[in-house]
Amino acid sequence: MLYVVLIVIGLILAGALLVWPVLKGGPAEQESIPAVDGRVAPATLEGVLVGQLVDGSITRAQYRAALSRLAQRDDERHPMSVPDIEPPESSS
Template structure:
C-alpha cells in the first residue's frame, strides 16, 4: 500500500514538473509575468489582424463582427460550399 502511494506521488510530481510552465524557457529570456509589454507578433492573416485590432482597442466589437461578416461573404463567393446531391436513403450493410 505504501509503495503504491509513493509511486503515485512520484508520478504526480513528474507530471507537474513537465506541465508547469517555466519562465526561463521563453525565447526572449523575459519573465512570463502578465504578458504586458511583450512585443506582439505580426498577424499573418486578415482575421489575425482584425483580432489584434480588437484586442488593442483600435476597432469596436461591432466593427470586428461586421468585418468578419464581409470576410465570410467574400470567402463564400470564392469557395462556395458544394453539397452533394441527395441520392435517397443510405444503404445499410446487412
C-alpha cells in the same frame, strides 16, 4: 531476430531524421515578421482583426461586421458544394 533488429534500426533512423531539422535550426527557428512593439505580426486578416479588437482600435460590432464581410468574400471565392443526397426512404 534479424527482422526485429532491422525494424529497431529503421525506427531509430526515422526518429533521428525527424529531429534533425530542429537540431540544425530549421523550422523551429524560422524568422517571423516582428511588429512595431516586438510582438509577431499576424499573418492573416483574421489575426489583424483580432489584434485591432484587443487593442481597442475597433469595436465588437465593427469586428463582427468585418468578419461577416470576410465570410461573404470567402463564400464568393470558394463556394462550398453540397452533394445532392436524397433522404432514405422509410420502410413503413
